[in-house]
Amino acid sequence: MQKEEKQLEMSLESMIQRVSELKNSIGALIFKLEHEYETLNWPSLLDNFALLSGQLNSLGRVLKSDKVPSLKNQLxxxxxxxxxxxxxxxxxxxxxxxxxxxxxxxxxxxxKLEPEVEEKTQQLVTKAQQTTQEQTQKQLNNLNKVTSNLLDIINSTREEWDNESSQKSSQPQTSSLTDTNALVSATLTGKGLKSNRTRLPESPQAGMQQLQKIQNPSISKAPSSIKTQIKAASGGHPYQRT
Amino acid sequence: MYMDQLNQAVKGGIAPFHEYLLQGSIVDSSKDVLVHRLRGLCDNADSNPEAFHDHEMIFSLKGSPQQQPMTVYLRHSLIQTDCWHLRYVGSTEFGDKTRQTLVRSCVDIGVSDSIVKFLNEIGFKLEYEFVAKGYFFHKGRMKVTVSKLFKMNIQGDVNNIDPLTLSCLVELSVVVPTGQEQVGEDMKNFAEQLKPLVQLEKVDHRRQQQAAT
Known part of the structure; x- marks a missing residue:
């Protein structure tokens, strides 16, 4: 007997502690809502709710735990x-x-519950008692059917979403490290730019400058010599590399 | 030291600056998305992005074999053909993790069309050249370029070109007088906003150069 009393006392204590914690956080939230509503942001409000729900949960766990004697038996x-x-x-x-x-x-x-609530519950209870066994079974089946249908829909939609998001995450390869390196080294060292270049003298722009340059001194000479001179000079145009 | 630089700058009309640089690339198919985003992020969002079409020539002057060759970058606009721009950049400091960007000293000068002849006269030789086509944005003092690089099939011919890669080079740079580390932070923040479209990073130039040789 004494043991049970002790247990009850202990569980009461822990219950009181939990409840007062809960009360404090509710108070803090109300205070925040009343005094800091101008600066209060959504995430911090959500944090507060999360705290409350956590505390409610732990209170519920205390009530359900084996150590707490059944409170219904207490007078x-x-x-x-x-x-x-x-x-x-x-x-x-x-x-x-x-x-x-x-x-x-x-x-x-x-x-007891409040009279209005009690009345409503009573109504529902009588309504439930009126239906026959068969009807109940039918309704139950219907409900099961609808629920499973809904579950199917939800599952298939979720699969679609998952597919989409995985596609999205795999899709955007918008930059490539190899290309970055290739481009940077091209600008820095001319990698990829130096090779495979045919050096044809007929290149219009570079050739033109050269032509003019050459033609000037050779104007007085015979036409035949101009031709050969152009050819000879075109090998060494101004941007020549070593 | 700093005063010396300043005096030199005043005398020569050339100021030594530091360039803070981040580099990355974007594949061609996503280029429009990037350009669109840059238009929104950068200044002058209401006007069309500024396009450029440049011919870049890289000249170097080789001294004795032991010496590092002296390299200059010459850019010639193919849109405004009287625009020539010569640039010298120092070696790139990769720095440690605390440094957000590459830093290199640089000298920028506007020049005239006789520059090629001049460079050749004093012994510079053309190393390589390419054509860069793309867009240019700025946000405050930050400069962003999205450029497609083209290989020139025939030396000196800017019309006969082939794309070098299937990506565009993206560069974010700021040129400031010496000693303004704050810039790096700003650039890092800006680069964050372009993710995951483009990863603007410090590209280790030394490693690239080693890989090339």
Missing amino acids: LLPLLLHPDPDENLRKLTEGRLLFFNHEIAPNYLRT
């Missing part, structure tokens, strides 16, 4: 109701609760 009964303001209670609840009187106690200790 809680108010021992003392008082109509006057209770300073101690106010401190404990951080100013939210001033009295623990006949009006407030039932509300805080209730285990």
